Amino acid sequence: MGRAPCCDKENVKRGPWSPEEDAALKNYIHANGFGGNWIALPHKAGLKRCGKSCRLRWLNYLRPDIKHGYFSKEEDDMIFSLYSKIGSRWSVIASKLPGRTDNDVKNYWNTKLKKRAMEIQANDLSETTIRRSPSTSSRQPSLARVAAFSSVSSASTAAATGGQELQSSDDSSTMASSSLHHHQAHRGESEYGFLWELEFGSIFDLLSGSGFGDTSAALWPDASAEGKIGEFSQGLTYL
DNA sequence: AATGAACCCAACCGCTTCTCC
DNA sequence: TGGAGAAGCGGTTGGGTTCAT
Numbered sequence: 001m002g003r004a005p006c007c008d009k010e011n012v013k014r015g016p017w018s019p020e021e022d023a024a025l026k027n028y029i030h031a032n033g034f035g036g037n038w039i040a041l042p043h044k045a046g047l048k049r050c051g052k053s054c055r056l057r058w059l060n061y062l063r064p065d066i067k068h069g070y071f072s073k074e075e076d077d078m079i080f081s082l083y084s085k086i087g088s089r090w091s092v093i094a095s096k097l098p099g100r101t102d103n104d105v106k107n108y109w110n111t112k113l114k115k116r117a118m119e120i121q122a123n124d125l126s127e128t129t130i131r132r133s134p135s136t137s138s139r140q141p142s143l144a145r146v147a148a149f150s151s152v153s154s155a156s157t158a159a160a161t162g163g164q165e166l167q168s169s170d171d172s173s174t175m176a177s178s179s180l181h182h183h184q185a186h187r188g189e190s191e192y193g194f195l196w197e198l199e200f201g202s203i204f205d206l207l208s209g210s211g212f213g214d215t216s217a218a219l220w221p222d223a224s225a226e227g228k229i230g231e232f233s234q235g236l237t238y239l
Numbered sequence: 240a241a242t243g244a245a246c247c248c249a250a251c252c253g254c255t256t257c258t259c260c
Numbered sequence: 261t262g263g264a265g266a267a268g269c270g271g272t273t274g275g276g277t278t279c280a281t
Binding site: 016051088089103 | 269
Binding site: 014015016017050052053056057060061103104107108110111112 | 246247248249250251252
């Protein structure tokens, strides 16, 4: 038996909030506060919404101190810096950025900063760990690279699904999630015709470099890191 | 002008943590 | 101290918008 749902999903409205609902929630909270109980609030405020939904709407959108619009360079830098230190602790990161919510920061990271972070990381890696095979053809982008995982948690997730992603430096030709699923990892040529070489020692660099933290345990908690890294390396060294 | 792809972000889901009894 | 319920949190989804062809 699972846990009881937080609200009766049959009788609550879902989807985008209407201006009327926003006004009702705002008015109620301005007059009464949320009363220490989000679950009871929708009923008291006359809203057919789940308490969690009300909480989210208030915290992420209706609060008077919310800052909407572009992120400044300083905010970018702060997010980069904090993410490199603590990973995807969005609420902690958001708490350092007045007026920004965890959802805001998370969305901003996922849509803008992650790309940049991966490019930076990948460029660093490509200089030391990846060599193009001489057999690459003209339709291939000029520089191959491995897009590194941006955090231990995403690395764990990706590892669980076998999802280390290979990318080209040409953003328009991202290899469609060329999964390095151990032995089925596009042995030989990838769909873009690349041949890859990743030196064994560099696997450790790749995994323990910035952003990875202590990845061996996080990636493969059920097996020796060396063994798995060996497999991983084998899967990548196709010359 | 039409259409498909890519992007963006609000909202949802479900798991974890906290608080209270 | 343990259990139940509420809050908090991070990952994911889906729909609207913009861009490219």
